[in-house]
Amino acid sequence: MKKFKENHNSDEQEQSDTAQEAKKELYKLFRTEFGRSPDVISSAPGRINLMGEHTDYNDGFVLPVAIDRRTYTAAGRRGGKLFIAFTKELGKKTSFDISTNRFERSNFWANYLKGAALLLNKYGAIQGTNFAIASTVPRGSGLSSSTAFVVSAVESLIHLYNLNVDKSEIPKIARQIENEFVGVQSGIMDPFVVTFAKANTAILLDTRNLQYEYIPFPKNLSILVCVTGLKRALANTEYNRRREECQQAVSALSKITGREIKSLRDVTLQDLDGAVNELPSLLYRRAIHIITENERVHQMANALRESNLTYAGKLMIESHLSLRSNYEVSSRELDSFVEVAEQLYGVYGARMTGAGFGGSVVCLANSEAEEELAKEISQKYKERGFDSGSVFIARTGSGLQIERS
């Protein structure tokens, strides 16, 4: 037990050193690019989701956790109407006039800033701003790197122009930017956890009314993030298709039951059983995933509260199987990670996290063996013939914050 504690302490120290380093570097980068210091640096974390996949656009429940990888946004007033932004990871500088609302497919990450300027302008006048952005969240891995970016950029603008925006509005603004200006039809889960997360907890969120509760994350439990390295080419189209299929299931079930059903959140297993002969089988499978997944969120929250890790792991495996067979959003790579992980002693469970198709698998493991397990999973995955892919150990992280002003 003592050994385990020491490991975590030195690890926390290491993480805070990395965070300090990242901030210092960004500060320097801003000075080099713009010849002066930033007025504010804000940051927001990436996330994994423990349970509740594809439930957020069905008014359902989710149980995400922020991780200790963050996106940092340094910003400074420049006057006029020009936004100039430099991203370290892409090594690119881009600029645009905030009074022209042209959105471009190619330079799509600039659309987040354009959307932010446009939406925040109703809270107060936004002026020309310099930005430098750096991130330790792996991009395109289903860990919400883009949400971390947009949430931190929104916060830096709020701070810079002294806008009267309540914190509870930030996830909604971020979601609107992603939906309307970037063209991703994502739900509320990611911007919500990225804004409100607390270290050492998961957030149990009811996406219908945004009521939430912090659930303690067990101390002897480690999060291993298995990144497939697969870009999710199909993800957007398939994601939108799943949303439509859920809508179709709602309409069909309303007709069959004679009840006005608003979303799959309001359908019980009994309703579904009664409709089994009339509901097309594809819609039945989509609906059964959502209904059972919502139940698993509550069961998982209880498992964490009671530190019943074996049960938590079992729920994760059930969730993955349902995402694979009923919701059909998994991939060979994601399935392989889950298969190799679940066979290892010390692993409680694993499942895909986020939208699916590519992205990452989250695996819950005994902290005492986290490093060996991460190595073993990575090696066994490669032995199956996949050459990209990596595994890293993540700690729980905190939500949106101002780092320096």
Ligand code: GLA
């Ligand atoms: C993506 C979306 C979320 C959520 C998940 C699936 O991450 O951004 O809103 O729908 O997929 O659970």
